[in-house]
Amino acid sequence: MEKQAVLEAKNIDKFFHVPKETQVLKEVSFTINRGEFVSVVGKSGCGKSTLLYILSTMDTDYKGELIIDHELITGKSANHLSRLRNEKIGFVFQFHYLLNEFSTLDNVLIPGLKLGKLTREELEHKAMEKLKIFDMQDHALKKPNQLSGGQKQRVAIARALINDPLLIMGDEPTGNLDKKNSDIVFGIFQELAAEFHQSMLIVTHDPEFAAGTDRTIEMEDGRVIRQ
Numbered sequence: 001m002e003k004q005a006v007l008e009a010k011n012i013d014k015f016f017h018v019p020k021e022t023q024v025l026k027e028v029s030f031t032i033n034r035g036e037f038v039s040v041v042g043k044s045g046c047g048k049s050t051l052l053y054i055l056s057t058m059d060t061d062y063k064g065e066l067i068i069d070h071e072l073i074t075g076k077s078a079n080h081l082s083r084l085r086n087e088k089i090g091f092v093f094q095f096h097y098l099l100n101e102f103s104t105l106d107n108v109l110i111p112g113l114k115l116g117k118l119t120r121e122e123l124e125h126k127a128m129e130k131l132k133i134f135d136m137q138d139h140a141l142k143k144p145n146q147l148s149g150g151q152k153q154r155v156a157i158a159r160a161l162i163n164d165p166l167l168i169m170g171d172e173p174t175g176n177l178d179k180k181n182s183d184i185v186f187g188i189f190q191e192l193a194a195e196f197h198q199s200m201l202i203v204t205h206d207p208e209f210a211a212g213t214d215r216t217i218e219m220e221d222g223r224v225i226r227q
């Protein structure tokens, strides 16, 4: 099958102007293809989070071009970007950012309500399906603060999947977990790759995690040095 690009970064440069003019990303170029599970590694401060912030369309102040799903994203309006994020990108962070006042089920379906394509009833059904993948269906009515760290992260991944995103992006999704939970969450990513062919771009410090991905993009001092 022909490779299909879900994301293309072309010559991305990023400058911070304070406290002094610094270039933190230098001609960063790569492609993520459909179904690929890709990790981004590199020493602390090499620019991984800055890059992810740009690729996730949250930071629009950069040079170069970002193409998502064959659409040139660079220069698009904030409204357009917000809709695109909701529709095409799922996020998993180091800290889960679940809302404690809502149930697990509601947390998973909220990005679906925001997108507004399905009714609440349809979304409840879909959210339960996603929770089932991670064996979390029996916790649907609990609040996030009644869950363990690993369980919260599983819910956060279910939430990232609710709109069937083209691409999942993660910044250190196992960074805050102990070895046992980190292994469980890593297993989930592997399952998403193997069974659902989910395209994923994950920043990690964990060499074992990186070794288990299809491809590793290695960064040093703002540049991609291997991919």
Ligand SMILES: Nc1ncnc2c1ncn2[C@@H]1O[C@H](COP(=O)(O)OP(=O)(O)OP(=O)(O)O)[C@@H](O)[C@H]1O
Pocket (backbone or CB within 6 Å): 016, 017, 018, 019, 024, 042, 043, 044, 045, 046, 047, 048, 049, 050, 051
């Ligand atoms: N808002 C900002 N203003 C100025 N400099 C910044 C800003 N954000 C990040 N930097 C600098 O940009 C560089 C890259 O930071 P970034 O957070 O992307 O690195 P990282 O590879 O994700 O690091 P870590 O692995 O520690 O999370 C660092 O030198 C950092 O100090």
